[in-house]
Amino acid sequence: MNDIIEGFTQAIQLIVTLNPEVMEIALRTLMISLTATLLASLVAIPLGWWIHFHEFSGKRAVITIIQTLYAVPTVLVGLFVFLLISSSGPLGMLGLLFTPAGMIIAQMLLIIPMMIGLTITAFSGVDRTVVDTITSLGATGYQSMITIIKEVRFAVFAAIILGFGRAISEVGAAMMIGGNIRGYTRVLTTSIALETSMGNLPLSIALGLILLAIALVITLMLNIVQQRSRA
Amino acid sequence: MIEISGLFRKVDDKVLVKDVSITIPDGMIFGIIGPSGSGKTTLMRMIDLLDNPTRGTIVINGTIATRDKKQQLELRRKMGMVFQKPIVLSTTVFENVSYGLRFRGVKGEELKSRVLEAIDLVGLSGYDERYAPTLSGGEMQRVAIARSMVTRPEVLLLDEPTANLDPASTEKIEELIRAINSRFGTTIIISTHDLDQGQRIAQRIAVVIGGMVTQAGTPEEVFHKPLNSEIAMFVGVENTIGGTVTKSEQGLATISVQGKEVEAVSTEEIGGRVFFSIHPDDITLHSGIRVEKNTTTARNCIVGTVSGITQSGPFVLVTLDCGFPLKVIVTRRSVEDLGILPGKEMQACFKASAVHVMKS
Numbered sequence: 001m002n003d004i005i006e007g008f009t010q011a012i013q014l015i016v017t018l019n020p021e022v023m024e025i026a027l028r029t030l031m032i033s034l035t036a037t038l039l040a041s042l043v044a045i046p047l048g049w050w051i052h053f054h055e056f057s058g059k060r061a062v063i064t065i066i067q068t069l070y071a072v073p074t075v076l077v078g079l080f081v082f083l084l085i086s087s088s089g090p091l092g093m094l095g096l097l098f099t100p101a102g103m104i105i106a107q108m109l110l111i112i113p114m115m116i117g118l119t120i121t122a123f124s125g126v127d128r129t130v131v132d133t134i135t136s137l138g139a140t141g142y143q144s145m146i147t148i149i150k151e152v153r154f155a156v157f158a159a160i161i162l163g164f165g166r167a168i169s170e171v172g173a174a175m176m177i178g179g180n181i182r183g184y185t186r187v188l189t190t191s192i193a194l195e196t197s198m199g200n201l202p203l204s205i206a207l208g209l210i211l212l213a214i215a216l217v218i219t220l221m222l223n224i225v226q227q228r229s230r231a
Numbered sequence: 232m233i234e235i236s237g238l239f240r241k242v243d244d245k246v247l248v249k250d251v252s253i254t255i256p257d258g259m260i261f262g263i264i265g266p267s268g269s270g271k272t273t274l275m276r277m278i279d280l281l282d283n284p285t286r287g288t289i290v291i292n293g294t295i296a297t298r299d300k301k302q303q304l305e306l307r308r309k310m311g312m313v314f315q316k317p318i319v320l321s322t323t324v325f326e327n328v329s330y331g332l333r334f335r336g337v338k339g340e341e342l343k344s345r346v347l348e349a350i351d352l353v354g355l356s357g358y359d360e361r362y363a364p365t366l367s368g369g370e371m372q373r374v375a376i377a378r379s380m381v382t383r384p385e386v387l388l389l390d391e392p393t394a395n396l397d398p399a400s401t402e403k404i405e406e407l408i409r410a411i412n413s414r415f416g417t418t419i420i421i422s423t424h425d426l427d428q429g430q431r432i433a434q435r436i437a438v439v440i441g442g443m444v445t446q447a448g449t450p451e452e453v454f455h456k457p458l459n460s461e462i463a464m465f466v467g468v469e470n471t472i473g474g475t476v477t478k479s480e481q482g483l484a485t486i487s488v489q490g491k492e493v494e495a496v497s498t499e500e501i502g503g504r505v506f507f508s509i510h511p512d513d514i515t516l517h518s519g520i521r522v523e524k525n526t527t528t529a530r531n532c533i534v535g536t537v538s539g540i541t542q543s544g545p546f547v548l549v550t551l552d553c554g555f556p557l558k559v560i561v562t563r564r565s566v567e568d569l570g571i572l573p574g575k576e577m578q579a580c581f582k583a584s585a586v587h588v589m590k591s
Contacts, residue, residue, distance in 0.1 A: 129318045136279055137331040137378065138308035141300075147330065151320055 003201065010202030011209055022203070026210050029187040032100050033168040036107035040167075041160050044112050048119025049145050053131070063120065069113030078176035081106040085177070098179035103187070106173040111163040118162060122155030123148065154225050161225065165218045169211070232257050233278065233386065233418070238287035240273055247273040249442040251287070255420060255435075257385075260412050262433025262450075263422040266465060270442035271422035272315070275390045278420065279312045292385065308335065311379025315391040317371035319363035324350060327363045327374055331382040349381035353407060369400025376407060380417075387411065389421040393428065405432055426466055430454060438462050459590050460506035469558045470509045476501050483583060489554035494530045495586035506589050511560040513585035516549065517578040518569045529580035533557070537575045540566070547571075551579050 014022050051062060083089050085096040085105070096102035126148055134147050149156055171189035178185030180194055188211045195204040238251040248270045255261045263271050276282045278289060280296055280303045289296045291306050311331070319327050328346045337345070350359055353373040358366070363374055372392055379387060389408065393401040409432065412419050423429050429436055430450045437447040438457075446458045457463040463471045474488035476499045484497040486507060499505050515529070535553030542548075547566050551557045557579055561571070571577065 127316075127318065129314050129316050130320065132276075132281055132312075133314060133318045133320075133375075133378075134330070135281060136307065136310075136312040138304065138334045138382065139330075140304065140334070143334050147320070150322075 007201035007205045011206035014202065014206040015209065019206070022206050022210070024183070025186055025188055025191050025207060028100070028185075029168060029189075030214075032103050032187060033107060033164060036104045036167050037111065037160060037164040039104065040108045040112045040115055040163055043108070044115035044159075044163070045119050045149065045156060046145065047112075048116045049123060049148065051116070052120045052123040063117070066113045066117045066120075070117060072110070072113070074110060074170040074172035075176065077106055077110045078173035081109060081173065081177050097177065098181060098185060100178070100185055103174055103178040103185060106177045107167040107170065110170060110173060111167050114166060115159050115163040118159035119156060122152040122159060125155065126152060154228055157225050158222055161218055161222050165215065168214060232290075232292060233420075234288075234290040235278070236288055236290075238274070238277060238289065239285050240277060240282065241285045247442055248277070248284070251439075251442075251444050253437050253444055253447055255418060257418055258412070258416045260408065260419045260421065260432055260434050262429040262436040263420065263439055264426060264429040264436055264453075264466075265422075265424065265439035267424055269439045271424075271439050272390055273442075274439065275312070275388050275420065275422050278386075279310055279388050280307050281312075308382070309384060310386040310388060311382060311384035312388040313372065313375045313379055313390065313392050315394045317368050317375060317395065319366070319371050319374050321364055322362070323359065324355065324361050324363050324366070324374055325359040328359075328377045328381050331378060335382065345381055349377040352380060352411075353377040354403070367400070369396050369403060372396060372400070372404060373407065376404070376411075380411060380415075383415070384417065386418045386420065389419065391422055391424065393423070393425070401428070408432055426454075438465065440465060455510060456587050457508070457589060463506065463508050463589060468508045469511045470514075470556075471506055472508070472555050472557075473504070473506050476503045476505060484588065486586075486588070491533055491554055493533070493586060494583045495588050496584045497586075497588040499588055508587045508589070509557070509581055509585055510587075511548065511558045514557065514559040514579050514581045516551075516559055516561055516565070516569060516571065517580060518571070518575065528582060530583040531586070532578050532580040534576060534578050537571055537573050537577060540571065540573060551577060553579065 051059065081102065082097070085091045085094065085102055087097070096105065130151060131144070131148065134144050139147060169189065171193055174187050175190050175193065178187065178190060180186050180190040188207050192204045192207050192211070195207070233255040236252045238248055240248040251274060263274060265271050273282065277284050283298055291309065294306060296303065296306055320330070325346055328349050329342060332342050332345060347359065350356060353376050355370065355373055355377065363371065366374065393404050396404065405428065408419060408421065411417050421432060433450060435448065436450055436453045437444045438453055439445070440461060446453055446462050453462070454466050454468070457466055457468055460471055460473070472488055474486040474493065476484050477487045477492070478485035479499060479501050482496060482498055484495050484499045486493045486495060486505060493507065495507055533553045535551035535557060537549060538552040538556070539550035540547060543560065546560050547563055549559045549561055549571055551559060559579055
């Protein structure tokens with residue numbers, strides 16, 4: 001019990017004194033996950049729009065596959081990206097293995113299905129007459145997409161926030177693709193896993209608290225977004 | 232001018248619009264009336280190029296609409312459409328009205344002045360910063376009209392624009408439609424199942440029943456001289472009665488109905504099964520001394536018993552049982568003067584020219 005209390009005390013000291021190692025890991029984590037979320041949004045939102053507003057054979061099957069991929073284990077995504085970017089893989093020549101860029105790709109692949117699915121759900125709440133109104137006003141396909149996204153901006157933003165939440169909290173793919181290299185690819189989750197196994201509880205707790213704080217911020221943002229969308 | 236010919240639309244196995252051909256001249260208020268589900272909306276959507284016809288052509292100001300997306304966009308940008316359900320986007324009135332201009336690349340001061348002008352046009356000055364979804368249904372529909380008019384369209388399509396509105400809002404929208412037409416010369420195509428509205432607003436009307444245009448003409452023609460009994464029943468022509476032609480000479484036909492004879496200006500041949508209608512305004516009621524046929528200009532005088540008396544605004548609708556029901560509109564004063572009471576025997580007289588004969 002004393003170890004835990006002492007661990008918490010030291011963890012808070014590490015945070016309050018802005019311990020360089022803690023801050024460096026936290027900032028890298030944010031940078032990787034924010035970049036992955038931003039890039040995933042650029043892919044998932046237009047794709048979600050396209051899938052929802054176009055009729056094609058196998059549409060239902062595609063949506064089912066996307067929904068199934070919501071729950072794909074992160075280690076499976078890690079394995080897939082590893083096979084893709086390892087030196088013997090098709091993208092091996094890019095040298096992405098054990099780099100932050102490789103981790104960004106893995107996190108993108110992890111969250112894109114969920115973001116597409118949530119975006120489709122957001123668009124399905126749009127009244128057909130709204131779409132017709134926008135078209136009749138003389139919108140091009142691109143203008144129509146942007147206007148409809150604005151119309152369901154809160155639901156789309158919620159999809160982005162949830163995507164970021166899943167990206168920042170995953171550990172399997174980050175470990176396999178990043179390799180947990182100190183000062184280069186070490187992020188909050190991989191660091192907590194390593195430090196705990198090494199018995200460095202104060203550092204693990206400090207990093208865990210930061211991760212919890214980020215989760216808290218995400219939840220608060222989501223609540224605000226949901227309240228605004230109901231207003 | 233909009234020229235529609237042989238327009239046909241089928242979805243799965245259901246025919247929604249069948250061989251519609253109509254021409255709508257520039258600057259006209261053209262009404263499309265028909266019961267719910269008759270194909271009015273499908274027709275409007277095809278004119279706005281939102282849906283493609285299965286076959287047939289639409290020519291908008293000399294350009295034949297094709298399936299080319301770019302050409303469709305160009306043509307659609309000359310039109311505006313307001314839908315039955317009042318739809319506003321989740322932003323301010325100003326932003327809502329500005330969309331069409333933004334899509335066309337209009338910016339800055341020009342955008343601002345044109346949007347405010349359109350908001351003023353629909354009588355919503357001062358509402359520009361209001362959050363549009365909080366407005367009433369009538370106000371939302373006026374925003375929708377402003378949003379369509381801001382781009383100064385050559386053609387404005389209004390698909391049942393007052394179907395969900397209260398009478399006061401309906402009146403405002405109708406005034407607005409007339410004002411837009413007279414001020415800007417905009418061609419307006421309005422679909423409605425409200426017959427009175429069609430009569431009040433439109434200069435020409437097409438009756439759509441079962442996906443087909445069954446009659447097109449002036450409101451006078453459609454409402455007083457329907458081409459067939461189906462149209463007569465839809466447009467609510469009173470006294471639509473079926474009978475058989477027993478005599479026909481010199482443009483005068485005698486129609487036998489329930490043992491009574493009705494003379495009508497018609498060239499229908501003997502033995503033909505026909506329907507005819509008589510407008511309740513064109514019938515006079517007489518009590519007491521029987522009016523002899525041929526002693527008045529009315530060639531028809533039929534005896535019947537009063538079976539119903541209903542108030543109809545400032546007038547009274549009297550139903551006479553002549554073997555078939557005959558409705559007559561009289562003034563309240565006439566009810567008192569003639570002593571019209573249920574069960575009283577009376578005589579209904581009308582001219583042969585007041586009888587409109589149509590195919591069954």
